Amino acid sequence: DADVTQTPRNRITKTGKRIMLECSQTKGHDRMYWYRQDPGLGLRLIYYSFDVKDINKGEISDGYSVSRQAQAKFSLSLESAIPNQTALYFCATHGGLYEEQFFGPGTRLTVL
């Protein structure tokens, strides 16, 4: 089984709809991240969390919110989706400074 899972894998929605993307991990890591990928821009950080009570904004948090329901679960919400939020979204976990980040398979979101 995959260490980091994301649901859904693909989603098409309409402008103004509320969308939740979910991430679960079995690695036992405290640190979790949400990134979005746009062509030519690499991945950019939306939000990150050190533990259930510690949530922080990344460089592009406007229009997004998150919830850390448990150590293993970190959800990303788009309260009112807009077309320029169409992107590939990745969840990642991190065991600490000396480790690489482990990424989920990604969620492809299209906002019409």
Next chain:
Amino acid sequence: AQKVTQAQTEISVVEKEDVTLDCVYETRDTTYYLFWYKQPPSGELVFLIRRNSFDEQNEISGRYSWNFQKSTSSFNFTITASQVVDSAVYFCALSEARNNAGNMLTFGGGTRLMVKP
């Protein structure tokens, strides 16, 4: 602020050619980590290598090799005898040890490598 630049947006080679993907970074921290990730057409991100700022030894893993030079702030990636399966987008990334954002990764824009048979 940290920054990663991958100047080559797209490279096309013929199978068995060697190819080097460039990565230049900026950081004010003395302790940092550099990474390379591969994103095949299926979309997932595959970790390739991590290098810390105190270890400038080059590394070779099969057909892959990495050249880390602090003097030029570069961490280049070479694929020897490229194969069609190497076709992917490759990302270079940087993490600062004292970064306030929880060791967030700053990614370059990626280099799309196309290996033709």
